[in-house]
Amino acid sequence: xxxxxxxxxxxxxxxxxxxxxxxxxxxxxxxxxxxxxxxxxxxxxxxxxxxxxxxxxxxxxxxxxxxxxxxxxxxxxxxxxxxxxxxxxxxxxxxxxxxxxxxxxxxxxxxxxxxxxxxxxxxxxxxxxxxxxxxxxxxxxxxxxxxxxxxxxxxxxxxxxxxxxxxxxxxxxxxxxxxxxxxxxxxxxxxxxxxxxxxxxxxxxxxxxxxxxxxxxxxxxxxxxxxxxxxxxxxxxxxxxxxxxxxxxxxxxxxxxxxxxxxxxxxxxxxxxxxxxxxxxxxxxxxxxxxxxxxxxxxxxxxxxxxxxxxxxxxxxxxxxxxxxxxxxxxxxxxxxxxxxxxxxxxxxxxxxxxxxxxxxxxxxxx
Ligand SMILES: *[C@@H]1O[C@H](CO)[C@@H](O)[C@H](O)[C@H]1NC(C)=O
Ligand SMILES: [Zn+2]
Ligand SMILES: [Zn+2]
Numbered sequence: 146x147x148x149x150x151x152x153x154x155x156x157x158x159x160x161x162x163x164x165x166x167x168x169x170x171x172x173x174x175x176x177x178x179x180x181x182x183x184x185x186x187x188x189x190x191x192x193x194x195x196x197x198x199x200x201x202x203x204x205x206x207x208x209x210x211x212x213x214x215x216x217x218x219x220x221x222x223x224x225x226x227x228x229x230x231x232x233x234x235x236x237x238x239x240x241x242x243x244x245x246x247x248x249x250x251x252x253x254x255x256x257x258x259x260x261x262x263x264x265x266x267x268x269x270x271x272x273x274x275x276x277x278x279x280x281x282x283x284x285x286x287x288x289x290x291x292x293x294x295x296x297x298x299x300x301x302x303x304x305x306x307x308x309x310x311x312x313x314x315x316x317x318x319x320x321x322x323x324x325x326x327x328x329x330x331x332x333x334x335x336x337x338x339x340x341x342x343x344x345x346x347x348x349x350x351x352x353x354x355x356x357x358x359x360x361x362x363x364x365x366x367x368x369x370x371x372x373x374x375x376x377x378x379x380x381x382x383x384x385x386x387x388x389x390x391x392x393x394x395x396x397x398x399x400x401x402x403x404x405x406x407x408x409x410x411x412x413x414x415x416x417x418x419x420x421x422x423x424x425x426x427x428x429x430x431x432x433x434x435x436x437x438x439x440x441x442x443x444x445x446x447x448x449x450x451x452x453x454x455x456x457x458x459x460x461x462x463x464x465x466x467x468x469x470x471x472x473x474x475x476x477x478x479x480x481x482x483x484x485x486x487x488x489x490x491x492x493x494x495x496x497x498x499x500x501x502x503x504x505x506x507x508x509x510x511x512x
Pocket of ligand 1: 434435436444446
């Protein structure tokens with residue numbers, strides 16, 4: 146007889162083996178090879194047991210390697226899509242699966258990246274308002290770039306049947322030429338085929354969509370997510386989003402985020418915020434209560450009861466920038482006071498002020 150506990154264990158085991166490989170990599174079933182690689186790159190780093198000390202990190206890491214190994218192999222992926230995990234097992238016929246750590250080091254260190262040529266990455270300075278960095282924000286932007294022509298998928302030909310093996314080099318891309326170095330004596334050398342430019346193929350009819358250029362201009366839309374407190378100059382990477390070409394894996398689009406310099410307004414240095422406040426002579430002498438509109442639109446009440454000297458800096462704890470990567474920590478706000486004097490004094494003010502500043506003389510006068 147099977148005990149209930151065993152049934153539960155068996156059921157659980159079935160669930161584990163049936164874990165959807167697409168879910169493991171957090172990609173859609175229609176994900177491209179590029180998406181799968183990007184997902185593996187992100188997740189394998191996140192769960193690598195050298196870095197991630199969570200108790201289940203290693204299991205996740207192994208699962209992720211397995212999912213990548215299957216989904217990055219077109220044959221295995223097809224079998225998995227049609228026949229699931231069972232079909233895969235039959236296909237693999239009890240072969241050992243590769244060590245997940247080898248999968249990792251091959252992906253990052255080894256030949257994988259040498260084989261693939263990377264196109265140029267782009268770096269753009271991206272200015273946002275300080276308020277956006279204070280509160281966090283999502284900013285839509287566009288990039289003009291070149292993408293593979295979707296009509297010919299980067300071949301440049303009107304159809305696959307318009308791509309022919311080059312007759313000049315029989316598809317080798319190079320020609321052997323005989324050169325006479327002495328009468329009756331020849332040397333053979335290899336030169337790039339001039340008919341196909343070394344590609345080994347010639348196109349009879351160009352793709353009408355891209356005129357054979359293989360790529361077309363495109364305006365792509367993205368969203369830049371600004372985390373509150375993002376440091377000045379922080380680089381946000383959009384992996385593989387630079388110009389496409391059939392000759393390379395696209396490079397990255399990198400945005401370097403900075404706050405706009407706005408004159409006379411808020412300034413920031415790391416987690417500290419600076420604000421310049423102008424007050425009148427009356428406020429400087431007698432104190433005041435004032436609202437300063439903070440970067441998030443909030444009224445921040447500042448109170449001074451004592452005399453405020455020009456240039457005095459008031460520190461308001463915890464009203465600076467949020468610190469990047471920590472939800473609760475915040476820097477301080479430094480308010481620097483500038484005192485303005487009246488341009489002119491009316492005779493009445495003059496009399497009153499002199500009375501105020503020379504109390505002993507004025508009282509004597511009145512007596
Ligand atoms: C400051 O703002 C608060 C509300 O935002 C308001 O209740 C208060 O009266 C204001 N104080 C001054 C001195 O303006
Ligand atoms: Zn050729
Ligand atoms: Zn085309």
